[in-house]
Structures are given as C-alpha cells and as structure tokens.
Amino acid sequence: MKNHKSLIVNNVCKRFGDFTALDGVSLEAKKGKVTGLLGPNGAGKTTLINIMTTLLKPDTGSVTVEGINVLKNPSETRKQIGLAGQYAAVDEYLTGRETLIMVGRLYGLSAGLAKKRAQELLERLDLTTAADKQAKTYSGGMRRRLDLGASLVATPKVLFLDEPTTGLDPRTRLQLWDTIRDLVDQGVTILLTTQYLEEADALCDFIYVIDKGKMIIEGTAGELKNSLGEDIIELKVKTSKLEEVEKILKKSINKQPELDKPTRSIKIRTKTGSDDLLKVAEALKHSKIIPDELSLHRPTLDDVFLSVTGNRQDNDERH
Ligand SMILES: Nc1ncnc2c1ncn2[C@@H]1O[C@H](COP(=O)(O)OP(=O)(O)O)[C@@H](O)[C@H]1O
Ligand SMILES: [Mg+2]
Numbered sequence: 001m002k003n004h005k006s007l008i009v010n011n012v013c014k015r016f017g018d019f020t021a022l023d024g025v026s027l028e029a030k031k032g033k034v035t036g037l038l039g040p041n042g043a044g045k046t047t048l049i050n051i052m053t054t055l056l057k058p059d060t061g062s063v064t065v066e067g068i069n070v071l072k073n074p075s076e077t078r079k080q081i082g083l084a085g086q087y088a089a090v091d092e093y094l095t096g097r098e099t100l101i102m103v104g105r106l107y108g109l110s111a112g113l114a115k116k117r118a119q120e121l122l123e124r125l126d127l128t129t130a131a132d133k134q135a136k137t138y139s140g141g142m143r144r145r146l147d148l149g150a151s152l153v154a155t156p157k158v159l160f161l162d163e164p165t166t167g168l169d170p171r172t173r174l175q176l177w178d179t180i181r182d183l184v185d186q187g188v189t190i191l192l193t194t195q196y197l198e199e200a201d202a203l204c205d206f207i208y209v210i211d212k213g214k215m216i217i218e219g220t221a222g223e224l225k226n227s228l229g230e231d232i233i234e235l236k237v238k239t240s241k242l243e244e245v246e247k248i249l250k251k252s253i254n255k256q257p258e259l260d261k262p263t264r265s266i267k268i269r270t271k272t273g274s275d276d277l278l279k280v281a282e283a284l285k286h287s288k289i290i291p292d293e294l295s296l297h298r299p300t301l302d303d304v305f306l307s308v309t310g311n312r313q314d315n316d317e318r319h
Pocket of ligand 2: 045046047086162163
C-alpha cells in the first residue's frame with residue numbers, strides 16, 4: 001500500500017546539557033503537502049529540523065523520511081531530502097550559476113547535466129538576470145532563492161525550509177510563498193518552520209505549534225481558529241487609557257480582558273458577541289472614551305496562539 005506520509009517524527013527528545021530543547025515531540029507530514037512548524041524564537045524548531053535532516057542525533061525517539069529510518073540510514077536519507085537553512089548559506093564570490101553548477105557536481109551530476117539543471121533552477125527561481133553576477137551583489141530575497149535553488153539541485157522528495165522568509169520584506173516574502181506553492185504543485189513535500197502566523201495560515205495545509213520544546217496544538221488553520229469556540233471583541237485605545245478602559249470593561253461585562261501594550265489593543269473573548277459588544281460600547285460612551293478601533297471578529301491564528309502560549313506573535317511585522 002502506498003504510504004501517504006513522507007515524514008514521521010515520533011516522541012523525539014533532545015537535551016543540551018541539562019537544558020531540554022525538545023521534550024517528546026511528534027509530527028507527521030503528508031506527501032505533496034506543506035506542513036508548518038510554528039513557534040517563537042527558541043521554541044526548538046531548528047533543533048528539530050537538524051534532527052530530521054541528519055545533522056543532529058536525538059537522545060530518544062525516531063524519525064522516518066520516505067520510509068527510511070533517518071537515525072540508522074543518514075546517507076540514504078540525504079538522497080531524499082533538501083534543506084534550506086535559517087541563514088542563507090551562499091558563497092559571496094561565486095555567481096548564482098556557478099553555485100548551482102558546483103552543487104550539481106557535488107551531487108555527482110556530469111558537467112553538462114549540472115549546467116542544464118542550474119539553468120532550469122535559475123529560471124524557476126527567477127534569478128536569470130542575476131545568474132552571472134557574484135552572490136555578494138544579491139539582495140536578501142535573492143540569496144534565499146539561491147539557497148533554495150541549491151537545496152533543489154538533487155530533486156528532493158522532501159524539502160525542509162527553516163524560517164524561509166524571516167527578515168525578508170513583505171513583497172519578497174510573497175514571491176517566496178509563490179515559489180513554495182509551485183514546488184508543491186510539482187509534488188514536493190514541504191516541512192517549513194516559521195514564526196509568522198500569517199505565513200502558516202497562507203501556506204500550510206497542516207500546522208503544529210511548538211513552544212519551549214513541546215508541541216502544544218496541531219490542526220489545519222481552520223481547525224485551530226475554531227478550537228477557541230468564541231468570538232473576539234477587540235479595541236484599540238490610546239496607551240495612556242489602556243488600564244482605565246480595562247477596568248471599565250471588566251465592570252461592564254464581568255470578564256477579564258486581555259491587554260497587549262505594544263499594539264494598544266484589548267481583547268475580550270465572548271460567546272455572546274454582539275450583546276457584549278453593545279455593552280462595551282455603552283460603557284465606553286458613558287465614560288466619554290472613544291476607542292480608535294472597536295470590532296467583533298472570528299478568532300484569528302493570532303488569538304489562538306495568544307490563548308495557548310500567552311505570547312503574541314508577528315509583532316515585528318507591525319512595527
Ligand atoms: N547546540 C546547542 N547547545 C545548547 N543549547 C542549544 C543548542 N542549540 C540550541 N540550543 C537551545 O535550544 C533552544 C531551541 O533552539 P532552536 O531549536 O534554535 O529554536 P528555534 O529554531 O525555534 O528558534 C534554545 O533555547 C537554544 O538556545
Ligand atoms: Mg531557528
């Protein structure tokens with residue numbers, strides 16, 4: 001029977017000295033889909049990527065890629081996978097084309113084939129105009145694409161992308177999302193890590209959320225949003241009014257609002273949305289406070305994340 005799982009991670013633990021970086025982590029990635037590993041800095045994402053791609057051995061647990069036992073057969077595994085790391089590793093002095101040809105030769109392609117493959121990838125990753133310029137002249141987005149190109153030279157079945165868009169500007173990020181979607185259309189299985197909820201929402205067929213070395217929730221973006229089972233009332237007020245408004249709200253609807261100072265927002269989770277919204281509006285009017293924004297919406301991934309970790313994500317995008 002055809003196995004529809006490209007990747008199975010079972011109960012992986014990894015300690016560095018007496019620090020536990022991964023504490024019994026399990027996940028699966030379906031063939032030809034994008035599986036997301038979402039978590040804040042230090043959650044353990046890169047550690048798990050390194051274990052899945054044979055760069056690091058776990059203390060306990062097992063990893064299977066395309067039916068191969070990764071821990072027992074690392075060199076067999078490497079023939080099936082590609083990895084683009086968190087920091088694009090490109091040689092500054094080689095051109096994009098030279099880089100890809102060199103990688104092809106390292107994988108044992110003939111000179112002719114390596115050249116052909118390099119040209120294909122330059123076209124696919126939209127790097128043809130810069131193909132013969134040194135990588136030191138490349139922008140951040142171009143470096144990422146070149147690094148991704150290098151990971152694709154050997155036509156991997158499973159591609160691991162560690163924070164592929166961190167540090168990229170919004171436009172370049174969207175371009176990279178398109179590239180990732182193209183790869184999926186061609187049947188590649190992708191496991192990507194990200195700190196961006198928006199990215200997980202846009203790209204991933206299935207999402208695992210990891211925090212402090214533990215898997216905390218998993219599901220499709222829709223399932224995660226529905227898991228809260230509540231609507232959200234959200235207000236933005238002047239920073240100086242945040243605490244006063246918090247008190248007013250608490251009194252008017254008898255619920256503890258959640259404050260987020262960096263975004264000046266106050267959220268209230270509610271099962272009786274419009275009723276509570278009216279109460280909130282009335283109480284504010286009574287206190288002569290006009291919020292900059294007041295809305296009632298279905299939960300976003302951000303709300304889910306906040307409720308399970310107590311951490312807000314994506315802050316850097318709002319600066
Ligand atoms: N080689 C190492 N030695 C000691 N601690 C490490 C090592 N690698 C990672 N860590 C720690 O493990 C935790 C998880 O790191 P990492 O997997 O890089 O997180 P993420 O990629 O999610 O930001 C961090 O607290 C990090 O400092
Ligand atoms: Mg990392």
